[in-house]
Amino acid sequence: MKAVVRVLIALLMSLMPVAARADDQFRLLVIATPSKYHYEYIPVARDSLDRLAKLHAFAVTWTSDPAAFDSDLSRYAAVMFLNTPPEQLNEGQRRRFETYMRAGGNAVVVHRAAIVPPGAWPWFEKLVGRSFVNHPMVQTGVLQVVDRTFPATFGLPDRWIWSDEFYVTDNPFHIAINPVLNADETSYDPTRIWPGQVGHRMGKDHPEAWFHTFEKGRVFTTLLGHDVEMYRDDRYLQHLLGGIYWAATGRGQVR
Structure with a gap:
């Protein structure tokens, strides 16, 4: 009898993850x-995001292989490029992702993924x-928090001390974005750069995280996230x- 009970308990426990997955919100x-400068973060980021997914009832599919874009992307509420050079996708994979966004898909772009070599994929630069x-x-x-209404700033102080590569960007395609975090250039030295390069100042308009809509989808971009330890920071x-x-659901923004 005890053996039968143990078997039943083991069977129920084996079914529990399936039941949990059935409740995933997205x-x-x-x-x-x-990539050359971004690889140590992967296991730490995976562990942290998996923990967040379990806590907040959503599912995460992890991959390091661009071949994932050869399959049906429509089952994903959002696609997250986590420090991933976007030019690693081949032409067919790029077109599938473009089709996904035009059908109402959504994207999250983190740090290194925002770097696109000039002319390599202008559509992604616009995204x-x-x-x-x-x-x-x-x-x-x-x-500096510049938008308290957006979920990516909830819980952050008005002035957040952070250590990172504060990317310098421009806007050749004249894309309208909604900044949520700005870098205060008076708090660090934008010209502290490697020999042979020239550091640039952007002034007061120096966004480091923002959101906007593109094609028929939502896009959240954060330029933060260079170092492995950041993916342990609450x-x-x-x-x-x-x-x-926000990208996956369109919810959470204070109206």
């Missing part, structure tokens, strides 16, 4: 491919909302979660 595809110029060395600076993870939540 599914997120995360592509995280290693990001800004084009990468360069960045200074990692420094401690202050980020405030940074809350920032990411807010962007994911």
Whole structure:
């Protein structure tokens, strides 16, 4: 009799993950491919985002292989490019992602994924909302919350001390974005850069995270997230979660 009970308990426990998956609110595809300066973060980010997914009842599909874009993307509420060079997608994969966005798909772009070599994929540069110029060395600076109504700023202080590569961008395609975090250039040295490069100042208009709509979908971009330890930081993870939540559902913004 005891053996039968143990078998029944084991059977019920094996079914529990299936039941939990049935309650997922949405599914997120995360592509995280290693690059020269971004690879150590992957296992840490995966563990942290999986934990957030379990806590907040959504599903995450992880991949490092662009071949994931050869399959049906419509089952995902959003696609997250996590430090992944977008030019790694081949032409067919790029077209499938474009089709996904034109059908109402959504995107989250994190740090290195916002860098597109000039002319490599102009459509993706427009999706990001800004084009990468360069960045200074990692420094401690202050980020200013400029939009308290957006979920990616909930829980952040008005002035957030953070250490990162504060990307410099421009707007050659004249894309309208809604900044949520600005870098305060008086709090670090934008010209502290490697020999042979020239550091640029952007002034007061220096967005480091923003949102906008593109094609028929929602896009959240954050330029933060260079170092592996950031993916253990609760405030940074809350920032990411807010962007994911809005991109995937369209909810959470204070009207």
